[in-house]
């Protein structure tokens with residue numbers, strides 16, 4: 001029986017759930033973009049973005065999506081012919097590398113597959129082999145949203161330090177900023193890229209780069225070919241419009257200001273990280289129980305390598321696209337489909353987004369709906385998944 005006559009729940013890993021408060025903050029007339037409250041609000045946004053990223057470095061805002069953030073970061077730190085080392089644990093690491101390649105940058109790609117974080121030894125070997133220090137940047141992804149692998153960025157800093165390699169450390173936090181612990185300055189990250197539509201709970205349309213002093217020095221030596229991506233006028237420009245290379249994304253900024261108020265002023269970034277971890281554990285506990293009598297499991301075997309923002313589920317035997325379809329059509333719960341390297345097995349994989357605006361009623365509602373779907377489709381599964389999840393939440 002079709003039951004989807006309430007409020008739909010979209011737990012796709014981006015765009016994530018947009019809080020009503022964020023939507024409502026956007027519902028207003030156009031502001032003056034030359035003078036007045038918008039200017040102050042942008043200053044506050046930049047300050048709070050620093051807090052979310054745990055950095056004293058410089059954030060820049062672009063009207064773009066995550067792919068734009070990749071290009072923005074690369075356009076500032078590398079010219080055609082320069083060399084970068086890219087670490088991939090899913091489609092987004094591969095995509096960052098491909099963007100660099102198309103920009104004429106020489107890319108050395110280390111592909112670590114889809115089930116675990118990068119191998120420090122392999123990275124160390126690649127850096128030590130670069131005796132002439134040609135590698136300008138090591139590019140990595142904290143959470144690869146396709147596979148739900150999470151990489152240990154502090155450990156990556158350790159590898160660069162152990163080799164004494166001067167390359168910039170660049171991290172894609174598009175999926176993980178505002179979800180997963182990330183400490184840009186403490187971890188020695190030189191450039192970080194993000195976007196507004198995942199952990200930051202704002203409709204898609206804004207991309208961010210963050211860079212430190214070391215990255216600014218490197219950028220000063222790069223011959224820029226793109227005025228739009230150049231972060232220098234956005235950070236140091238004389239006029240407000242230069243912060244956006246033109247008209248600011250006014251209504252997205254109102255939304256983001258409200259989201260940052262929720263994250264930074266009300267909840268606190270440390271609590272945001274802890275909440276994501278707590279709720280992710282509840283999801284994994286449910287999946288473990290389902291897996292006891294069936295073929296459903298987390299794609300990433302070791303919890304230490306799992307993202308707390310998105311979980312990729314796989315089955316060896318059952319068609320999970322049917323389960324996704326049941327959840328969406330019969331119950332009103334939209335889950336993420338497989339993308340990237342696991343697309344080949346797309347009927348055997350699906351993703352749950354648990355980034356940003358999510359509480360136990362949403363989480364348990366989603367798990368209970370999946371549980372009902374497993375029953376409806378006669379997919380064998382262990383029983384007691386909700387017990388396991390609620391026991392974790394209650395801790």
Ligand SMILES: *Cc1c(COP(=O)(O)O)cnc(C)c1O
Pocket residue numbers: 014065066067068092141143144145172173174175195204
């Ligand atoms: C979503 C995502 C991207 C791409 O962002 P778009 O806004 O779709 O361009 C890149 N990297 C990661 C880790 C992502 O999760």
